[in-house]
Amino acid sequence: MEYRAFVVSELNDGAFSGELKTLNQENLPAGEVTIKVAYSSLNYKDALSFSGNKGVTRNFPHTPGIDAVGEVIHCEDASFVVGDKVLVIGYDLGMNTPGGFGEIIRVPQKWVMKLPADMSEKHSMAWGTAGFTAALCINKLIHNGLLAESGPVLVSGASGGVGSIAIMLLSKLGFEVHALTRKADQAEFFKDLGANKVVALDEFLDQGKRPLLKPVYSAAVDVAGGEVLATMLKAIQYGGSIACCGLVDSTSLNTTVLPFILRGVNLLGVDSVELPLADKQEVWGKMASSWSLPGLLAQCQVIKPEQLSDSLKTILDGKVKGRFILEQNK
Numbered sequence: 057m058e059y060r061a062f063v064v065s066e067l068n069d070g071a072f073s074g075e076l077k078t079l080n081q082e083n084l085p086a087g088e089v090t091i092k093v094a095y096s097s098l099n100y101k102d103a104l105s106f107s108g109n110k111g112v113t114r115n116f117p118h119t120p121g122i123d124a125v126g127e128v129i130h131c132e133d134a135s136f137v138v139g140d141k142v143l144v145i146g147y148d149l150g151m152n153t154p155g156g157f158g159e160i161i162r163v164p165q166k167w168v169m170k171l172p173a174d175m176s177e178k179h180s181m182a183w184g185t186a187g188f189t190a191a192l193c194i195n196k197l198i199h200n201g202l203l204a205e206s207g208p209v210l211v212s213g214a215s216g217g218v219g220s221i222a223i224m225l226l227s228k229l230g231f232e233v234h235a236l237t238r239k240a241d242q243a244e245f246f247k248d249l250g251a252n253k254v255v256a257l258d259e260f261l262d263q264g265k266r267p268l269l270k271p272v273y274s275a276a277v278d279v280a281g282g283e284v285l286a287t288m289l290k291a292i293q294y295g296g297s298i299a300c301c302g303l304v305d306s307t308s309l310n311t312t313v314l315p316f317i318l319r320g321v322n323l324l325g326v327d328s329v330e331l332p333l334a335d336k337q338e339v340w341g342k343m344a345s346s347w348s349l350p351g352l353l354a355q356c357q358v359i360k361p362e363q364l365s366d367s368l369k370t371i372l373d374g375k376v377k378g379r380f381i382l383e384q385n386k
């Protein structure tokens with residue numbers, strides 16, 4: 057049976073380009089569960105795959121899309137029945153396995169979870185990997201002792217997927233949140249998300265080369281790495297923590313041990329991809345209930361497959377505000 061998918065190919069000149077193609081389900085990889093995708097969402101990693109980044113996707117042509125929600129149309133074992141609404145987030149989906157930018161995916165059963173009962177398909181993709189990662193970061197900070205009264209929490213990449221949802225969730229949970237951004241002129245946007253203060257990234261980085269700064273923040277969520285993370289480490293209060301999940305600035309980290317040995321700062325790694333399914337389900341359960349963000353859809357732009365190339369370029373250019381949800385043609 058045929059289906060449509062957004063396929064990224066390498067051109068003769070070494071550049072990469074995506075177009076909608078009609079493919080045959082017979083060519084999908086082996087896997088117990090076949091899913092008709094209703095929605096996907098656009099993440100930074102999808103943009104990297106679209107750009108031909110071999111660290112994300114080794115072989116092209118390829119269909120990106122690290123998130124997918126939809127309906128089971130075939131299951132080879134008893135874990136799901138036809139019609140079940142399910143969610144696939146991370147693992148190899150969209151990296152080297154054809155992803156949610158296709159109308160059909162086929163995946164191993166161990167990657168698939170039931171859509172939480174109180175969450176719509178569209179809302180799950182408003183969260184997507186970005187929102188799930190924001191929730192994982194906050195979950196980890198709280199498990200490491202973060203309390204609302206501890207002081208402000210700093211969030212980098214504040215206008216992006218992870219950053220914007222981290223701000224919304226921290227605000228909902230009663231934390232004072234400071235948005236660290238290159239778009240400091242757009243204060244209204246950050247205020248609407250729930251930020252109490254906007255910190256311009258260039259000014260933050262410009263605080264000199266001192267080994268430690270005034271310890272303003274109780275904690276931070278960092279999507280940037282590099283100089284951003286190195287500077288954050290200097291500004292965390294005694295015993296505070298940073299949840300480190302991204303690399304939009306750099307994969308490098310040039311720091312000293314001083315924040316760790318003089319202030320007992322904790323650097324916490326966060327991975328949303330290979331986390332065991334049971335742990336994923338636990339956090340998705342919170343996202344569907346006590347951590348739910350009813351205003352999230354309002355921060356998302358719903359696009360059609362025809363708009364994928366332009367939207368992915370917006371992400372690559374760092375011009376994104378909020379999230380893109382992909383609605384498959386129905």
Ligand SMILES: NC(=O)c1ccc[n+]([C@@H]2O[C@H](COP(=O)([O-])OP(=O)(O)OC[C@H]3O[C@@H](n4cnc5c(N)ncnc54)[C@H](OP(=O)(O)O)[C@@H]3O)[C@@H](O)[C@H]2O)c1
Nearest residue numbers: 100189213214215216217218237238302303304327328374
């Ligand atoms: N560990 C995990 O499991 C996991 C899961 C999801 C995402 N991630 C990673 O988290 C990062 C963010 O993902 P996302 O989906 O939020 O991406 P996104 O939607 O593209 O947002 C990234 C934001 O970072 C800021 N930014 C962009 N380039 C920058 C630079 N050179 N220096 C400093 N800031 C920059 C921009 O915000 P401002 O203009 O507001 O500063 C941009 O909106 C990526 O590295 C992604 O791979 C990791």
